[in-house]
Amino acid sequence: MGKIYAVGIGPGNAGKMTEEARQVIAGCDVIIGYTVYVELVRKELKDWELKDKEFITTPMTQEVKRCETAFERARGGKDAAMVCSGDAGVYGMAGLLLEMAEDYPDIEVEVVPGITAALSGAAVLGAPLIHDFAVISLSDLLTPWEKIEKRLAMAAEADFCICLYNPSSKKRKDHLRKACEIMGRSKAGETVCGIVRNIGRDGEESALYTLDQLKDVEVDMFTTVFVGNSQTKKVKGRMVTPRGYSNE
Amino acid sequence: MGKIYAVGIGPGNAGKMTEEARQVIAGCDVIIGYTVYVELVRKELKDWELKDKEFITTPMTQEVKRCETAFERARGGKDAAMVCSGDAGVYGMAGLLLEMAEDYPDIEVEVVPGITAALSGAAVLGAPLIHDFAVISLSDLLTPWEKIEKRLAMAAEADFCICLYNPSSKKRKDHLRKACEIMGRSKAGETVCGIVRNIGRDGEESALYTLDQLKDVEVDMFTTVFVGNSQTKKVKGRMVTPRGYSNE
Numbered sequence: 001m002g003k004i005y006a007v008g009i010g011p012g013n014a015g016k017m018t019e020e021a022r023q024v025i026a027g028c029d030v031i032i033g034y035t036v037y038v039e040l041v042r043k044e045l046k047d048w049e050l051k052d053k054e055f056i057t058t059p060m061t062q063e064v065k066r067c068e069t070a071f072e073r074a075r076g077g078k079d080a081a082m083v084c085s086g087d088a089g090v091y092g093m094a095g096l097l098l099e100m101a102e103d104y105p106d107i108e109v110e111v112v113p114g115i116t117a118a119l120s121g122a123a124v125l126g127a128p129l130i131h132d133f134a135v136i137s138l139s140d141l142l143t144p145w146e147k148i149e150k151r152l153a154m155a156a157e158a159d160f161c162i163c164l165y166n167p168s169s170k171k172r173k174d175h176l177r178k179a180c181e182i183m184g185r186s187k188a189g190e191t192v193c194g195i196v197r198n199i200g201r202d203g204e205e206s207a208l209y210t211l212d213q214l215k216d217v218e219v220d221m222f223t224t225v226f227v228g229n230s231q232t233k234k235v236k237g238r239m240v241t242p243r244g245y246s247n248e
Numbered sequence: 249m250g251k252i253y254a255v256g257i258g259p260g261n262a263g264k265m266t267e268e269a270r271q272v273i274a275g276c277d278v279i280i281g282y283t284v285y286v287e288l289v290r291k292e293l294k295d296w297e298l299k300d301k302e303f304i305t306t307p308m309t310q311e312v313k314r315c316e317t318a319f320e321r322a323r324g325g326k327d328a329a330m331v332c333s334g335d336a337g338v339y340g341m342a343g344l345l346l347e348m349a350e351d352y353p354d355i356e357v358e359v360v361p362g363i364t365a366a367l368s369g370a371a372v373l374g375a376p377l378i379h380d381f382a383v384i385s386l387s388d389l390l391t392p393w394e395k396i397e398k399r400l401a402m403a404a405e406a407d408f409c410i411c412l413y414n415p416s417s418k419k420r421k422d423h424l425r426k427a428c429e430i431m432g433r434s435k436a437g438e439t440v441c442g443i444v445r446n447i448g449r450d451g452e453e454s455a456l457y458t459l460d461q462l463k464d465v466e467v468d469m470f471t472t473v474f475v476g477n478s479q480t481k482k483v484k485g486r487m488v489t490p491r492g493y494s495n496e
Contacts, residue, residue, distance in 0.1 A: 020263035089370045095378035098488045111371035113363050115266065122337045123359035130343035132399055134382040134408060142492020151380055151406040158402035160382060240346045243339065244390020
């Protein structure tokens with residue numbers, strides 16, 4: 001039996017991949033993933049590491065099929081790396097692989113963590129997530145929108161720093177505006193916010209806004225959004241959350 | 249003027265450090281940090297990289313002084329790396345450095361992200377943080393305990409997966425018990441929970457519990473705690489949160 005690795009490759013530049021992720025990918029017989037990420041890791045491998053390696057790319061939506069392919073290859077004795085952007089364990093493929101592993105008692109699944117967008121995006125903006133924070137996806141594909149609204153409301157009321165994934169989709173362009181309105185019931189309109197687009201890739205860009213301004217900012221699926229807590233401030237153009245509420 | 253880098257080195261084994269973090273550390277003139285982490289990166293450097301490098305270790309509590317040292321060295325033309333375990337931007341030194349940077353207009357501070365314990369610990373347990381999650385520190389050193397209680401209550405009520413940092417301190421041994429009681433008002437007693445100790449280091453150990461059992465588990469400052477959402481389950485001994493609430 002082969003083994004399956006769920007590997008987070010970080011935000012998309014090789015420098016932010018861990019050495020462990022690189023080694024695991026180099027050592028596997030099969031590399032599976034969404035086309036963009038498979039191409040990215042292929043570029044990072046040395047010629048001799050590419051030898052006899054199979055690369056399988058699947059469209060973004062066929063996650064179950066992608067996992068089945070990994071299990072089939074492992075059953076055939078091959079080690080397979082399922083590559084995910086960011087961290088495989090944060091909105092990534094590690095969960096589905098581990099769920100499906102129930103049907104493959106002999107096949108081991110190991111998770112190799114990576115730098116998720118909350119961390120890589122935060123580093124671009126400054127230090128917005130220094131204190132307690134919540135990560136919320138605005139995609140209502142698999143989660144009822146009411147549940148997302150409740151999380152936004154509660155996280156804002158408890159003064160969490162908040163990081164939003166999938167702030168926009170083709171079908172619903174107004175998710176971020178709605179989210180800002182909900183958070184605005186507890187967070188001040190002047191709360192420091194920031195967005196980062198194309199983290200770690202060509203065309204990386206970032207900007208700071210107030211929560212009031214953020215409502216009208218156009219974002220896409222490559223954007224990660226950060227909303228500060230009541231203490232977050234702008235220092236020399238960076239978004240900085242202090243590490244506590246008292247003074248030293 | 250030199251430059252200051254706030255560098256997250258991950259959970260403590262070199263494999264989970266990013267290539268960027270390694271290169272930045274190797275390229276700096278001065279390495280500053282808590283003794284354990286400075287020793288860890290020193291071991292990773294090659295002989296020629298160690299040449300002419302200054303290593304400054306300070307006790308855990310003197311954070312302001314540690315930052316001042318970095319700015320002094322940068323003012324003297326040296327590049328300084330402030331190394332932190334996990335991610336420099338999650339309960340790390342990036343915040344304080346960026347706050348203090350206001351007094352040093354010419355000195356640039358760059359944040360190099362790393363794998364924080366929420367991600368590395370999650371990978372050990374399985375995939376507990378696949379869906380929306382909140383990260384909360386139970387340390388009331390700089391945050392009023394009432395604020396921590398409110399966050400626990402709201403995060404539980406909104407059915408977040410929850411990751412707890414600093415679940416215990418010498419002064420207050422009962423933080424985790426109290427936190428479990430508060431989360432237990434909204435989360436079922438059978439909610440799948442897990443703990444990981446010494447992530448990525450010698451003596452790494454992990455275990456799964458129910459929320460009811462977690463109350464009585466003894467933890468220390470090297471432990472990270474994970475509490476599932478209403479969908480989190482145990483699959484082949486791993487802690488797995490599904491990526492949504494609907495079926496495909």
